[in-house]
Amino acid sequence: MQIDNYTKSLENNNMSFSHLNKIVLPVLAVCIMVPILLTVNNRGFYSDDFYYLSRAAHHDISYSFNDSLRMTGGMRPLGHLLAALQYELLGANSLSHQLWMATLHFFSAFCVFLFIRSFFRHWFIGLFASATFAVIPWHLQTIFWPICDMNIVSSSLILLSAWLFLGYVRDCDHKVRCFVLSLFCYVLAILFHEQSLSWLVVWPLLAWAADERKNFRQSLLCSWHYILSAVLLGGFLVIFSTGTQPQSQPDTGLVHIVTSSIMLLGKTLKIHIYLTLAGLRSYHLPVLKEWWHIDIWKIFTLFFAIIVVWIIFVKNVWRDRISMYVPEHFWRCILMGGVMFIAPIGILALAASPYVEHRHQYFTSIGFVFILSCGCYGILPKLTGNLSRALFTILICSIITVFAVCTATRSQEWVESWRIQKNVITSLQHLIPFPPERTIIIIDDFPPKIGFSAYTYGNESCLLTFVSKAYNRKDLRAHSRFWIDEENGKKFAGIGTHYTTDEVGDRPILFFRYIPGKKKLVQETEYSYRTRHTGFQD
Structure with missing residues (x-):
């Protein structure tokens, strides 16, 4: 098959995992420590943290956990249990909380490396994705607020589940073990945060993109256990949350869900672009100030227009020409990355009001770095000379450096x-x-x-x-x-x-x-x- 020759060129220079740890772990540590830990001891607690600290100081852990379930409708039982334990054990020591959150983010970035490297079968793509994920500017709120630990842990469990799922789909030696552990991690991820439910539409696409020999029907059969688990567990959480907090249930009408999803998608795209450029704020560029006042519907319309142009022009007019350079498997990956980016927004529209905080976009960042990885996957086999490889490496390092500088600027x-x-x-x-x-x-x-x-x-x-x-x-x-x-x-x-x-x-x-x-x-x-x-x- 075409994909076999394509991935073979990626695997020729691949490194063993034991040698790779000597490179990946230090790079990720530097990417996280530079923009984040430089401000240790100069940061305290923020916003909602005070509420949880007060309860942890004056009540036992069972009260904090039960009160959290009543306050949020019970949609995140394990997430709030982790928060109650964290505030109970670490107390009011902000340094301890900061180091704990940095450790969780480091682990999440390493899970990105495991998943991306296993999917694309190349260490450089995995390293690029994980380093980018570690320094994305819109992750600051998630890392600085201890209450956001449930977002990080849930994302890490999703990535671990996807990594093990690849072993199950590709018929590795420990197929049954990979399946059981993967499904277990996915169930835990749902109990930590409801946005993990969005992956019920990602699993069949992941099986379809990971194994080019399978058609979509076969991929759907491979992932029905995950879809059924998400539906049953999601239904249980909805019923449980209705009994916990009936007076604050959101409107779940079809029109509300559709309009909220569009609004949240526009806000997410807007915030992603704005916060990426926000590191240049010190230059007082007027375009950055004007950009934030652009209507959300215009952002969504532009995004939708790009998709339509891509479908009409690229897929039809240039399809034969592009297939000479990248295989059809590449477009499966692009489609899956787009769904990974958009699906968590639909869950927010269903489970909450149309309001996006940066911590909610931690899930969408998985799809964001996956799409960037698809770009590397399409380019790397075409780089045959040393000069082209060097220039491409410089480009990748520049992207990571810009993100790191923006993150360090905003952390101040x-x-x-x-x-x-x-x-x-x-x-x-x-x-x-x-x-x-x-x-x-x-x-x-x-x-x-x-x-x-x-x-x-x-x-x-x-x-x-x-x-x-x-x-x-x-x-x-x-x-x-x-x-x-x-x-x-x-x-x-x-x-x-x-x-x-x-x-x-x-x-x-x-x-x-x-x-x-x-x-x-x-x-x-x-x-x-x-x-x-x-x-x-x-």
């Missing part, structure tokens, strides 16, 4: 975000060492985000629980309320929607302003606060 914004939090907490402890109960604290002119992705407090309860821990108060949340953004402050001041008298009652109110130049809070009177926001003086 997370450092600055933590410094602001530290200044706020220190100022509060100094200004009100013994806050009265049921106090409403309004912090005005407080930047909730630094840049695009470095979060300080995602919502008012996050700051509240952290202050609760800082004051060593067990349940400050039940007696106080923090407004930390200007919008809520304006509501209270009388601009826009008014809070009712019952919400405020006779509770004492303290007003503060955050002064960036002095890096601290300054207390002000209610009259001064209202005057600044309304411009009205008595």
Whole structure:
């Protein structure tokens, strides 16, 4: 077959796995340590972490786990069990959490290498994919937030399952063992995060692309165990989550799912491109500022137009010419990579509101690096001279370097975000060492985000629980309320929607302003606060 000759040229210069570890592991370690661990000890906790830390400090692990299930609808039982264990064991030591998350990300990147190397049968393609995966800029939120460990572990289990699945499909010596372990890893991945359910459409494509001798029907028969497991386990989680949190179930109508999937796909494409270019933000290029305001539907339309052009022009007009250079197997790989990228977005649309955080895109990155690997797979056999191979290696290293620089640049914004939090907490402890109960604290002119992705407090309860821990108060949340953004402050001041008298009652109110130049809070009177926001003086 054509594919046999094609892959043979890839395997001629392949290295043994024992020698390869001496190259892969140090490269991955450098890729992860440089942009991430340079900021160790200069970072703290962020947003939702405060909530989990507060519960871990004041309750036992069973309460934290059960409360997590009630809060999220029970869709991630093992994921929240891991989070409860992590916060219980590591406590409030941010350095321990950072090293743990970096270790998990390192393991996930190594799983990318195992899967890509086994699929394409070439060590260089696997090394390129894993190194790129390690330094992708939109992974920062996932690595910096300890609560995102379930995203990383679930992705790692998916990759391990896919690696073992290849051994099962290609009839290796331990076919039965590979099948059992692969299916077990996939079930665990689903219990860690519901986005793993998206792979029920990937398994038949993976079997179809991994073994060119199989047609699609045979590939479907090879993967029916995985599809059935995903359907049964997904159904169980949906039923369980309905009984856990019935009042917050999302709309699951067909129109809602389709429109949400389109919106999430547009947001994902937009964020991927933006955060890749965000490392150049220091050059103040106006195009980067204008890019973020482009409508999501325009991004999706452009993406859809590219697919249509590819189907019409490339597949029909140039099909015979292209088949002279790359086999039909190459297009199976491209199709599978596209499905790996898009499928997790559909699960988000079904299981949650149309909202994308960067941690949710950890799954889509698997498809992203797989598509890049397909490019290497199509080019490598054509590089016959030493000069062409050297130039291609320089190109690959340049891509990885650009991603690493962008990641290192954006990690500094997370450092600055933590410094602001530290200044706020220190100022509060100094200004009100013994806050009265049921106090409403309004912090005005407080930047909730630094840049695009470095979060300080995602919502008012996050700051509240952290202050609760800082004051060593067990349940400050039940007696106080923090407004930390200007919008809520304006509501209270009388601009826009008014809070009712019952919400405020006779509770004492303290007003503060955050002064960036002095890096601290300054207390002000209610009259001064209202005057600044309304411009009205008595």
